[in-house]
Amino acid sequence: MSGYVPMMMRLNKKKCVVIGGGIVAERKVTALLESKADVTVISPKVTETIRKRYEAGSLEWKKRGYLSGDFDKIPFAFIAVGNEEVNKRCRWEANKTNTLLNIADQPDQCDFMLPAVLRQGDLILTVCTSGKSPMLAKKIKQDLIQTYGNAYSVVVDTLGKIRQDAFHQIANQKNRQEVFRKLIYDGAVDEALTLPGQEVENFLMQKYWKLVLSAKEHRGEKDSEIEKKRRKVVKKLIIGSRGSRLALIQAKWVQQQLQEAHRGLEIDIKIIKTKGDIILDRTLDKVGGKGLFVKEIQNALFDGSIDLAVHSMKDVPGESPEGLKMVAIPEREDARDVLVTTDGKSWKELREKPVIGTSSMRRQAQMKALRPDSQIVPIRGNIETRMQKMKDQHMDGILLAAAGLIRSGYFNEKHHFAFSEEEFIPAVGQGALGCEIREDDVETTRIVKVLDDMESRRRVEAERGFLNHLEGDCHVPVGAFAWIEEKKLTILGMVACVETGKRLTAFASGEGNAEALGVKVAEELLEKGAASLLKRK
Ligand SMILES: C[C@@]1(CC(=O)O)c2cc3[nH]c(cc4nc(cc5[nH]c(cc(n2)[C@H]1CCC(=O)O)[C@@](C)(CC(=O)O)[C@@H]5CCC(=O)O)C(CC(=O)O)=C4CCC(=O)O)c(CCC(=O)O)c3CC(=O)O
Numbered sequence: 153m154s155g156y157v158p159m160m161m162r163l164n165k166k167k168c169v170v171i172g173g174g175i176v177a178e179r180k181v182t183a184l185l186e187s188k189a190d191v192t193v194i195s196p197k198v199t200e201t202i203r204k205r206y207e208a209g210s211l212e213w214k215k216r217g218y219l220s221g222d223f224d225k226i227p228f229a230f231i232a233v234g235n236e237e238v239n240k241r242c243r244w245e246a247n248k249t250n251t252l253l254n255i256a257d258q259p260d261q262c263d264f265m266l267p268a269v270l271r272q273g274d275l276i277l278t279v280c281t282s283g284k285s286p287m288l289a290k291k292i293k294q295d296l297i298q299t300y301g302n303a304y305s306v307v308v309d310t311l312g313k314i315r316q317d318a319f320h321q322i323a324n325q326k327n328r329q330e331v332f333r334k335l336i337y338d339g340a341v342d343e344a345l346t347l348p349g350q351e352v353e354n355f356l357m358q359k360y361w362k363l364v365l366s367a368k369e370h371r372g373e374k375d376s377e378i379e380k381k382r383r384k385v386v387k388k389l390i391i392g393s394r395g396s397r398l399a400l401i402q403a404k405w406v407q408q409q410l411q412e413a414h415r416g417l418e419i420d421i422k423i424i425k426t427k428g429d430i431i432l433d434r435t436l437d438k439v440g441g442k443g444l445f446v447k448e449i450q451n452a453l454f455d456g457s458i459d460l461a462v463h464s465m466k467d468v469p470g471e472s473p474e475g476l477k478m479v480a481i482p483e484r485e486d487a488r489d490v491l492v493t494t495d496g497k498s499w500k501e502l503r504e505k506p507v508i509g510t511s512s513m514r515r516q517a518q519m520k521a522l523r524p525d526s527q528i529v530p531i532r533g534n535i536e537t538r539m540q541k542m543k544d545q546h547m548d549g550i551l552l553a554a555a556g557l558i559r560s561g562y563f564n565e566k567h568h569f570a571f572s573e574e575e576f577i578p579a580v581g582q583g584a585l586g587c588e589i590r591e592d593d594v595e596t597t598r599i600v601k602v603l604d605d606m607e608s609r610r611r612v613e614a615e616r617g618f619l620n621h622l623e624g625d626c627h628v629p630v631g632a633f634a635w636i637e638e639k640k641l642t643i644l645g646m647v648a649c650v651e652t653g654k655r656l657t658a659f660a661s662g663e664g665n666a667e668a669l670g671v672k673v674a675e676e677l678l679e680k681g682a683a684s685l686l687k688r689k
């Protein structure tokens with residue numbers, strides 16, 4: 153038997169008549185209702201399920217046998233009576249009314265037949281044996297579940313979003329298809345299928361954005377006038393940043409990355425002043441230290457004066473407040489701490505009783521752990537001020553974050569000794585930036601999401617899970633460092649004592665939820681007695 157055209161049909165409100173009310177009719181009715189067809193069942197008796205659907209008002213039921221005239225203005229009819237005489241009359245009438253017919257017990261008289269169906273969300277796999285062996289069709293469908301499991305539903309959904317976006321991003325059809333081809337044939341989809349469900353979308357989006365970016369770079373693509381018109385017009389974006397040199401460097405980096413990803417997008421940087429007088433009139437007095445600049449910039453997001461805030465994740469305490477979200481954690485910079493001296497000594501080579509400048513409890517405690525003889529002096533201000541103070545006050549060294557030095561263009565191996573992350577555990581989120589926006593700002597989400605780096609995000613999430621669980625803040629020497637090797641996330645957490653320099657550490661590895669892994673390490677530290685160190689503020 154041949155000559156079939158497989159079609160996906162949407163029966164929305166189309167009139168369909170089902171003659172017969174047995175178990176086979178019931179199966180057809182179920183399929184029809186799923187497609188929102190306007191169903192009439194004609195049968196003296198019906199199954200329990202059909203009756204319930206009738207009572208619920210989902211279908212019409214004519215409690216009688218088939219009568220000629222039943223197909224009047226009916227485009228589709230299903231006969232499941234099991235009576236050759238009835239089949240014959242139906243076939244004859246359907247030819248006159250141009251009704252397409254399915255006869256459950258006479259494949260050779262069918263205009264169309266129903267396949268066995270496997271659905272994974274919007275992925276629909278159908279199997280048909282052209283009437284030769286419906287049971288085999290059912291078996292093949294069941295076998296297909298092994299290969300096309302649940303995960304496909306998310307993959308299909310995500311590819312759908314990507315494809316929609318690509319129509320805006322990539323005007324040229326060939327280039328667009330090349331991006332799809334790379335995602336689908338070169339392993340990205342296969343890899344996505346091995347990930348936990350909640351990570352699939354993020355993973356594929358990353359791959360997609362990277363392809364879009366590199367394709368544009370390689371071609372040095374220029375928009376033709378027509379392409380420009382086709383491209384969706386995006387509004388101007390305003391990034392909010394603190395005014396320090398480093399903060400501005402970070403904001404400008406984000407600005408540049410976004411402009412590369414979305415040609416023609418206008419982006420301005422607005423400096424948010426962090427003066428005490430502005431703060432006082434907004435009842436922010438209770439938020440101390442680091443949280444202060446973050447809060448102010450978040451307020452600018454809330455009142456709409458900026459669209460995007462660029463934070464150093466190290467400065468962001470706890471979760472985003474309700475109404476805001478950290479939409480992207482870009483690829484993380486070096487997370488290590490650095491000993492800055494005039495001649496690049498390591499901590500071992502420092503003279504006896506070295507004078508070291510730092511105001512961080514975490515750095516102080518760890519310096520004490522390495523060099524119990526060191527004398528810590530407080531030092532504040534931005535990178536430039538601190539380096540100047542080191543010279544003016546003849547300190548032996550100061551402790552700074554590598555990321556800040558690198559971003560500011562100061563890092564120099566001759567003067568700087570970078571600790572390994574294990575010997576000197578970094579602050580939570582050190583070296584990572586966070587892009588925060590209003591939660592309901594769909595357009596900015598779309599624009600900024602391109603910067604999100606899944607690995608960096610997972611690492612930071614683990615570290616923050618750890619910190620939040622300990623309820624640590626900048627007054628307690630807490631540190632954590634997470635890294636990923638062959639998809640496996642490992643986090644090393646630490647709580648230290650400022651006076652003794654004693655460090656308590658714990659670590660855990662896993663592939664599941666990053667935040668939970670951080671919490672696990674925090675729990676372990678609490679069991680080891682971290683609580684007493686945390687209380688001593
Ligand atoms: C021509 C067709 C017309 C149509 O109905 O559209 C048709 C006709 C007939 N089916 C019969 C029997 C069975 N049908 C099933 C099951 C299904 N039958 C379906 C479709 C079709 N069945 C169309 C062809 C599709 C194709 O060739 O692939 C499925 C795929 C879709 C659906 O109906 O929704 C659904 C699986 C749903 C699922 O995936 O679960 C089972 C198994 C079971 O129920 O477990 C049996 C018993 C075993 C056996 O006989 O093989 C008989 C003989 C009746 C008798 O012996 O008296 C006839 C008439 C004949 O062949 O003469």
Ligand SMILES: NC(=O)C1=CN([C@@H]2O[C@H](COP(=O)(O)OP(=O)(O)OC[C@H]3O[C@@H](n4cnc5c(N)ncnc54)[C@H](O)[C@@H]3O)[C@@H](O)[C@H]2O)C=CC1
Nearest residue numbers: 172173174175176177194195197217218232233234256257
């Ligand atoms: N296509 C398929 O997937 C399958 C088809 N079949 C065949 O389909 C037919 C129906 O199977 P079942 O639902 O199990 O049978 P069934 O005997 O349970 O149902 C027949 C239904 O038709 C109704 N009926 C009887 N005379 C009628 C008339 N003149 N007008 C309207 N309705 C009438 C009955 O009240 C009953 O509800 C059988 O011939 C069976 O061999 C069986 C299995 C699968």
